[in-house]
Amino acid sequence: MTRLKAAITAIHGYLPEYVLTNAELEQIVDTTDEWISTRTGIKERHILKGEGKATSDMGAEAVRGLLKKRGIGPEEVDLLLCSTVTPDMKFPATANLISHKAGIKNAFSYDMNAACSGFLYALVTAANFVELGKYKKVVVVGADKMSSIVDYTDRQTCVLFGDAASAVLLEPTEEDLGVIDHKFETDGSGYVHLHMKAGGSLKPPTYDTIDAREHYIYQEGQPVFKFAVTKMADVSLDLMKRNGLKVDDVSWLVPHQANMRIIEATGRRMALPAEKVMVNIQKYGNTTNATIPLCLWDYEKQLNKGDNIILTAFGGGFTWGAIWLKWAL
Ligand code: ACO
Numbered sequence: 573m574t575r576l577k578a579a580i581t582a583i584h585g586y587l588p589e590y591v592l593t594n595a596e597l598e599q600i601v602d603t604t605d606e607w608i609s610t611r612t613g614i615k616e617r618h619i620l621k622g623e624g625k626a627t628s629d630m631g632a633e634a635v636r637g638l639l640k641k642r643g644i645g646p647e648e649v650d651l652l653l654c655s656t657v658t659p660d661m662k663f664p665a666t667a668n669l670i671s672h673k674a675g676i677k678n679a680f681s682y683d684m685n686a687a688c689s690g691f692l693y694a695l696v697t698a699a700n701f702v703e704l705g706k707y708k709k710v711v712v713v714g715a716d717k718m719s720s721i722v723d724y725t726d727r728q729t730c731v732l733f734g735d736a737a738s739a740v741l742l743e744p745t746e747e748d749l750g751v752i753d754h755k756f757e758t759d760g761s762g763y764v765h766l767h768m769k770a771g772g773s774l775k776p777p778t779y780d781t782i783d784a785r786e787h788y789i790y791q792e793g794q795p796v797f798k799f800a801v802t803k804m805a806d807v808s809l810d811l812m813k814r815n816g817l818k819v820d821d822v823s824w825l826v827p828h829q830a831n832m833r834i835i836e837a838t839g840r841r842m843a844l845p846a847e848k849v850m851v852n853i854q855k856y857g858n859t860t861n862a863t864i865p866l867c868l869w870d871y872e873k874q875l876n877k878g879d880n881i882i883l884t885a886f887g888g889g890f891t892w893g894a895i896w897l898k899w900a901l
Contacts, residue, residue, distance in 0.1 A: 578702035578710070578742045579750035579900035582642040585738035585869040586633035587856065588620040592734070601727040608731045613832020617734025617857030619719045626660040630737035631715040632673035638711065638739045639674070646674055650707040652681040653698050655690030655861040657888070658717045659683060670713055679711075687766070688828050688887025690714065690861045692756070692895055695740070695883075699751035702742050713739040714861035721768060723788035732830070733789075734857035738865030749878070749900040755811045755893055762799065762890030765792045800834045800886040805841035808884045808894040815896060819843050821880055823899075824871070828885035829853040829863040838884070860887070875899045 593616045594605035608614055620630060631654055639646060654667035667681035686693040691714035701707040715737035724730045742750070767790055770781035781787065804827055812822065825844050827835050832853055839849040850867040859866060864883050868875070875881075879899040886892040 574746045576703050576705055576744040576746065577748065577750040577752070578699035579745040579747070580740045580868075580897070581743045581900065582638050582741040583738070583865060583869045583872060584634050584638035584641055585736065585862070585866045586630050586637065587618040587736050588630065590619045590621045591616050592619045594731070597731055600724055601730060603727045603731060611833070612732060613835070613853050614731065614857045615854045618736060620717050620735040627656050627658050627715045627717045627737070628660045628666050628669035628673060630717065630735065631666065631670040631713045631739070634713060634715065634737040634739040635670055635674040635676070635711055638741055642741055644709065646676040647678050649676045649679045649709050649711055651679050651698065651701055652676060652711040652713065653684055653694045654681070654713040654715060655684045655686070655694040656715050657685055657687055657690070657860055658720050666715070667713070670715075686887070686891040687889055688830065688858075688860050688863070689756070689885040689889070689891035689893055690887070691864050692754070692883055692885050692893050693891070695895060696751060696754050696756070698742050702744050705744065708743060710742045711739055712742065713737060714865050716860040716862060718858070718860055721787070721789055723785055725785070726788065728793055729789050729791050732858045734859050736856055736859035736862040736866055738862045738869055740865055740868070745900060747900070749898045752896045752898055753811060753815055754895040755807050757803070757807060757892055759890045763888070765795045766790070766888040766890070797831065797834060799890060800830060801837040801841065803890070803892040804828070804834075804884045804886045804894070805838045807892055808882050809842055811894045811896055812882065817880060817896065822848065822882055823879035824848055824850055824875070824881045826850045826864050826867045826881060826883045828887065829856065829867065830858045830886070875901065877901060
């Protein structure tokens with residue numbers, strides 16, 4: 573019996589209308605376009621504005637576009653996974669709300685959280701369902717309204733993040749295409765450098781936690797920066813080595829978009845030419861779970877069937893990993 577693989581058969585993204593430029597940030601915190609551009613590579617990011625608008629609204633937009641692009645109805649979806657660090661509510665899962673808003677009625681759905689690595693972890697989980705043969709159409713959404721957890725008085729973090737959603741459809745194939753292999757790692761001791769201090773079971777919300785601004789991203793930039801470069805490059809190289817992939821065999825590297833300097837250093841450490849490294853951080857900033865599918869969406873026209881693509885991410889946890897994907901479209 574042929575072993576099934578899970579191939580990406582459609583991809584779509586959603587960016588909220590409002591664009592927050594570096595010039596506007598100069599009015600909000602003590603920063604400059606020059607500092608943000610040279611230290612991060614970011615020029616602008618999209619922000620979801622409007623009362624009652626949440627991560628699920630962006631996710632549902634991405635999913636509606638995805639299904640339209642593939643020419644299928646919402647009733648055909650079997651499973652929807654959403655990776656997010658900014659769920660609409662602690663429960664129910666944002667995946668449930670996205671399904672509801674996108675008219676998906678015949679599927680089960682749930683969220684996954686592995687911070688910036690979440691989309692990769694969810695993609696492999698979804699691929700496993702597809703490979704079973706029982707699930708024919710599985711949607712993976714990476715979505716975050718980072719502006720809901722960014723402290724716009726903290727100049728070190730507020731310049732980095734943006735809001736967005738992106739979604740992919742996975743379907744079974746008997747060809748040697750799709751999600752081929754992955755390597756994931758986690759080190760929970762890294763939580764000290766990147767977390768949200770309050771709002772969870774450790775420290776439920778109180779007036780004091782609000783006064784202390786503990787419901788926002790806490791990040792020690794430099795240790796995170798160092799780990800991000802070494803871990804993304806090394807896990808990608810390990811994955812390539814065990815599959816006999818040389819640098820020349822790789823068509824594209826799709827790194828999590830956290831900082832232009834991290835992206836460039838990762839490419840250099842892997843000895844990959846810059847033109848093989850996908851970059852769109854200048855337009856969107858770090859959209860956490862949406863960065864990797866947004867890159868694939870932006871570069872879709874340049875991708876060819878059979879391209880070897882390495883997806884890699886690093887994020888809170890610490891979590892990191894890489895996927896070898898063979899483009900199927
Ligand atoms: N504008 C102007 N100056 C600033 C700003 C700003 N926005 N932010 C910091 N500075 C200042 C600092 O105060 C410091 O000044 P000092 O020397 O007078 O003290 C100086 O710039 C240098 O600060 P550093 O922290 O050394 O700056 P660095 O070059 O490390 O850049 C940054 C900071 C952008 C946060 C970087 O460390 C980074 O990108 N880290 C990794 C982020 C990341 O990958 N996160 C993981 C994913 S997120 C997730 O999982 C949710």
